[in-house]
Amino acid sequence: MGRPREGRVDEAIAAATRALLAEQGYARLTVDAVATRAGVGKAAIYRRYATKQEMIFTAIMHNLELAAPPDTGSLATDLAAVTRDIVANLATPPPGVVTGLLADVHADEAMAAKFAATFVAAERACVTEILDRAVTRGELPHRPDPAVVHALLLGPIFAWLFLLLENRGTLPALADTIAATVTQVLDSAASPEPR
């Protein structure tokens, strides 16, 4: 296949990871196989990712340069946009990948702590930015706890897909419900006389 140019190596690794996950599933994926498929050396992978799990997370979810969705002009529509992003990330990987990765990350305390400090922190920054925009617009008098909002947005989608094994066809409707729920609760907490 020839070696991709340095600037394309990230994408070659991610594409090879996604292709092998789709073909072989999570448990059988090796860094060696990804290197071969991507046409890069193993060292190129380990320069970028300390572990196989970081490589996989980056390929199926997002990297650390995660940006919040563009400002849509309101808290409600910003929350809807970020919720749709979460749906896209969680619903796209082949069966078994998200749950296999989660188990491996939790089996290693140091890895779990690193994921929290990197990938989760990158997501948290997006949630925080959306809340800060709402404060700047005057929609919220002060910023609610981004950790709680993050859990309220992400949790139900994860539960729908991986805990409750519900119908994926209704995910878009669920995402809208979640975004509307969180908006409503933040709005009413912000108003001087809720309800």
Added chain:
Amino acid sequence: MGRPREGRVDEAIAAATRALLAEQGYARLTVDAVATRAGVGKAAIYRRYATKQEMIFTAIMHNLELAAPPDTGSLATDLAAVTRDIVANLATPPPGVVTGLLADVHADEAMAAKFAATFVAAERACVTEILDRAVTRGELPHRPDPAVVHALLLGPIFAWLFLLLENRGTLPALADTIAATVTQVLDSAASPEPR
């Protein structure tokens, strides 16, 4: 140790499972070791549970005779009670057990379908009962989708513990926030002129 009487076998298996999970973690647990520790035959375990995963879920979460929390007189307090039950179930198992179990269940499509039809269905029945009580009391004009309510209650707690790796000390406060959020959204959807 002597063999426990038939009626106590369920509890002996569950206690042995919990003890071995705490000592050895999820990955190393075998049905053989549980049988030995419980002082029962392996056949006694496989009469009750088709798979090791069913045995573990029953020991750390709940069995199929799950009952909704007692009627507390209002939707808000019923939702708070069931949310506290979810917190207790998810926060109690030793590290790696919930995520390891989830990965194994998802690695086997038939097992995942069986879990949905048994354990998840038992939880869903509790959520449904709580919503039906609210309809009977006149708090809600009709029953909202129990699947959505289930996801809204369970998801953020799972996310807090296993996706976001947040502080466990604030779980009780989070549980109250979740129950209040869901109550508010159901209330306002129920009222003819929300907000």
